Amino acid sequence: xxxxxxxxxxxxxxxxxxxxxxxxxxxxxxxxxxxxxxxxxxxxxxxxxxxxxxxxxxxxxxxxxxxxxxxxxxxxxxxxxxxxxxxxxxxxxxxxxxxxxxxxxxxxxxxxxxxxxxxxxxxxxxxxxxxxxxxxxxxxxxxxxxxxxxxxxxxxxxxxxxxxxxxxxxxxxxx
Numbered sequence: 042x043x044x045x046x047x048x049x050x051x052x053x054x055x056x057x058x059x060x061x062x063x064x065x066x067x068x069x070x071x072x073x074x075x076x077x078x079x080x081x082x083x084x085x086x087x088x089x090x091x092x093x094x095x096x097x098x099x100x101x102x103x104x105x106x107x108x109x110x111x112x113x114x115x116x117x118x119x120x121x122x123x124x125x126x127x128x129x130x131x132x133x134x135x136x137x138x139x140x141x142x143x144x145x146x147x148x149x150x151x152x153x154x155x156x157x158x159x160x161x162x163x164x165x166x167x168x169x170x171x172x173x174x175x176x177x178x179x180x181x182x183x184x185x186x187x188x189x190x191x192x193x194x195x196x197x198x199x200x201x202x203x204x205x206x207x208x209x210x211x212x213x214x215x216x
Contacts, residue, residue, distance in 0.1 A: 055099050066092040086136065090129040097122055109174025110183050114159045117187045121152045143198070151194045158190060 048054075069088035073081045100122060104115045125148040132141050162183065166172060172179045 052103065055103050059096055059099055062092040062095045082136065083133070086129070086133055090126070090133060093122065093126040093129050097126055109176075110172040110179050111163055111174065113180050113183045114155075114162055114187075117184065118152065118155055118159060121148060121155060124148055125152055143202070147194060147198050150198065151191055154194065155187065155190055158186075162186075 066088040070085050073085050097119065100115065100119050104112060104119075107115060125145070128141060128145050128148055132138075132145060135141060161167065162172065172183075174180075
C-alpha cells in the first residue's frame with residue numbers, strides 16, 4: 042500500500058537551495074580572485090550563470106499555491122530572471138562585449154530592485170491596505186508598476202552611463 046508523504050517546509054527548502062547556490066557562486070569568486078595563481082573569469086561567470094539557472098525552476102515551483110497579485114509579481118520576476126539567465130549564458134561565449142555587460146547590469150538592477158519591491162507590495166504595502174488578489178485593477182496595476190520599474194531602471198542606467206562619459210571626458214581633458 043502506498044503511503045502518501047508530504048514535503049514539509051517546501052518554501053524554506055527552496056530558499057535554502059537558492060541561498061546555497063548564490064553562496065557557492067560567491068565562494069567561487071573569492072577562490073578565483075584571491076587563491077588561484079591567475080584569476081579565472083570564465084569560472085566566475087559560469088558559477089554565476091549556474092546559480093541563475095538554478096533560480097529559475099525554483100521560482101517557477103515557488104509560485105505554486107499563489108494567485109492574484111502575488112502570482113503576477115512573481116511571473117514578472119521570472120520574466121526578468123529568464124532574460125538575465127539568457128544574458129549570463131551568452132556572456133560565457135562572448136565575455137568581452139560591452140553591450141552584454143550593460144545589459145547584465147541593467148537586468149540585475151531590474152531583478153534585484155523588483156524582488157525588493159515584491160516584498161513591499163506583498164508584505165508591507167505603502168498605502169497600508171492589503172492588495173486584493175481577486176481585483177483585476179490591482180493585478181493590472183502590479184504589471185503597470187513593473188513597467189514603470191523597468192523604465193526607471195533604464196533611466197538610471199542611462200544617467201550613470203552619461204555621468205561616466207562626462208567624467209571620463211573631463212579626466213582626459215585635464216590630462
